[in-house]
Amino acid sequence: MTLIRDRKLAPAGLEKINWVKEHMPVLRELETIFRDNQPFKDLNIAVCLHLEAKTAYMALVLKEAGGRVAVTGSNPLSTQDDVAAALVEEGLEVHAWHGATPEEYNEHLYRTASTLPQLVIDDGGDLVSLLHKKFSNHIPHVIGGAEETTTGLIRLRAMEKSKALGFPMIAVNDAQCKFLFDNRYGTGQSVWDGIMRSTNLIIAGKKVVVAGYGWCGKGVAMRAKGLGAKVIVCEVDPVKALEAHMDGFEIMPLLEAAAVGKIFVTVTGCSKVLTTEHFKIMKDQAILANAGHFDVEIDKKSLVSLAGPPRRVKKGVDAYTFKDGRRIYLLGEGRLVNLVAADGHPAEIMDMSFGLQVLALKYLLDNKSNLENRVLNLPPEVDRKVALLKLKGLGLKIDQLTPRQKEYLESWELDI
């Protein structure tokens, strides 16, 4: 049994999947190799990711590689119903629909966990957490999993610290071919895609406040600058703040930025980043968007208590009107704006992230007898493999060290 909105939407979903596939050479290459040698034959694989076309293509690759794949969404608003329908049409088990209530979202997760996976891919940690809480008898049968995001890794590391983690989890997010591209260039582009699609307003000339200067924040700030915004970065980490300063951005505390900004983007991974004290001093028609995993960065409860329930002024834009007449616009209900108001990161970027995910599962299989129940990094060879496949897909060639140069780099004698 599968829980999706409408199977008849499948043709539109298939069209989207076929489009992204054309731009995902790493996954295409892995599909070709794994179709032949069937590494995941007869293994149950559960996937909890933002259910859009790139995710769907990766799930199909896992199926082609022999896996029995069940898919759910990692956010109730990022699931695309046509893509979910296409996956069902292709023979996958899917439990997800757009706009799921918290109860429905949990039911979808529960059904996915009920397939008793041996391998897991998670984005944010909800599936792994549920498996540990409600399927403890099955935990010894899980070979391992792979986590996509910074937020998920924070949860997993807390589990590891309290000795609660029951199987190895690969930190895909921490691979170079992930965070250098997905977090920076992926988030950088898709966040502005979401903001521009939902508002249809100009970015040039506006004061943009970016809260958080991790890899995602760097991308968001860089692309805002490229679009002509005047960018202010707010940070709690002194090193990152200095880095932002040297990258050419204005630095100030969020409480000061709140009074001057026009567009605010939260990318911190923390909660209550924008809250009562900020809302009270924001300009009329300030626009708020979140790009962190959970919808906790912009304090919606505080917005409601200051302004009452919001009014939907257009798709993806809610207006909170204050007693003094000021309006604050919240995009995508404070959920990941790039996935709620757009289609997530570009296909070429997710090609690398999902190439790493597939190879992480293969690594878990190949090394299952000697991996500890900890959060583990992918070995650098896997990063290299994905980078080489990507370069090949882009038709780019690079140099190689000569034997003499290798010798030089490996020697402590300077006169070689």
Ligand code: ADE
């Ligand atoms: N598409 C699928 N998963 C995604 C993610 N974590 N971020 C952006 N786009 C995505």
